[in-house]
Amino acid sequence: MVSVQQKYEHAVIATDVALFTVEKDQLKVLLMKMTKEPFMGKWALPGGLVGGEESVDAGAIRVLQEKAGVTNVYLEQFGTFGEVDRDPFGRVVSVAYFALVSQEEARMHVSPEQEDSLKWVAVQDVKELAYDHEAILAAAVAQLQTRLSYSNIAYSLLPRQFTLTQLQRLYEVILDTTIDKRNFRKRVLASGLVVPTGKKQEGAANRPAALYRFASRTPQQASLL
């Protein structure tokens, strides 16, 4: 498995992962602070080199585990970035993924005391990332929007049980639109992808909302809207 490697100039393969969550009506992405030159102090998407004996997908899963402490999340490859000069360190081609976690998982794995090295940033507030990560992030957001519109992946951004208002806000935040409440509810329930649990939310200073769950928590191509 090494015969090629003497004969050609090589590129190193890396993966970068845009890990998203939705919190406080904002789409947020996990960023890490770079500790080495030439990007020292700048923020970047979590990433890492792919090992010689692991698949690229496995590399992305490992990066998520090692850098963000997160496992078992929705993960989707959306593009490969291969400009010669994208990494001043050498010839590195990056295969980019996006991943989704619920707000609870997000908080569980990234503690506030890590804030100096690892933090959740609202996508709209992201400025100046290392490498070509601004372009990668922009592509990740675009892909997330498309995917949300054509699949049930919203399940991976919400707790097991949720209210229809939570679900609606999720769509509004990610797609950056507003949706009519009555029309949204009609369509979501008619789709059959979301079903009532019979339970109600407790403790809010208002009428308690009915709780729903996704009929299936495996990715499928079908629109809620």
Add this chain to the structure above:
Amino acid sequence: MVSVQQKYEHAVIATDVALFTVEKDQLKVLLMKMTKEPFMGKWALPGGLVGGEESVDAGAIRVLQEKAGVTNVYLEQFGTFGEVDRDPFGRVVSVAYFALVSQEEARMHVSPEQEDSLKWVAVQDVKELAYDHEAILAAAVAQLQTRLSYSNIAYSLLPRQFTLTQLQRLYEVILDTTIDKRNFRKRVLASGLVVPTGKKQEGAANRPAALYRFASRTPQQASLL
């Protein structure tokens, strides 16, 4: 630009390109015959290694030029295939693209006498390709279908001037559906993406068809249907 390369195990980057055309009411893809073991005699998508000083996109353009003699075509990256064992030759990660040419260009660059090493095969007749190219081709076709539905890229599969029936057949062949003629014409003309040239086809044993052209021959996101 080489500092990384002593420290890690590397993968070699390749690109594979699914070059499509539509001919005789069939979606066809260009295949090459492998001349080396372990795939000698098998057919594969044109592909090649990416050089150390060229971007991955540039590599794909070069592969198209060198292997198929084709330049200046619509080219889109759609996925990266990174299983460890996908290439028995060594650790090769492949960035996959699809490309589109009109039938005239297809014939111009691939002559019938090359048939033993290079040929156009109807996608539905493709069997057993080298490497993981069956999976790559399947993904390419899926991406082509999606893209055709949401953009004007059909322009790159047709001559500059074409009849609406040609355009409709193109959609029917690629999307594998049938479309109502009157509805199709209404929508295409209403879209404004296709405009009449005022000319008519000559020489057919039937009523001559009006010739149309695409208002713009640069890719844009907008649906004809």
Add this chain to the structure above:
DNA sequence: CCAAAAGTGTTCAGTTTACACCCATGA
């Protein structure tokens, strides 16, 4: 005059949008 493909409108059903008020709870 025959074969072949071009060209052309209308109706109906289903879907999408817009829109405003009462309800249940905790503080």
Add this chain to the structure above:
DNA sequence: TCATGGGTGTAAACTGAACACTTTTGG
């Protein structure tokens, strides 16, 4: 009792789908 978000239906506009016959040419 007030503030907060939960929950509900209908009418109008629009969009998509179905459908058949006449026209023009070459042979």
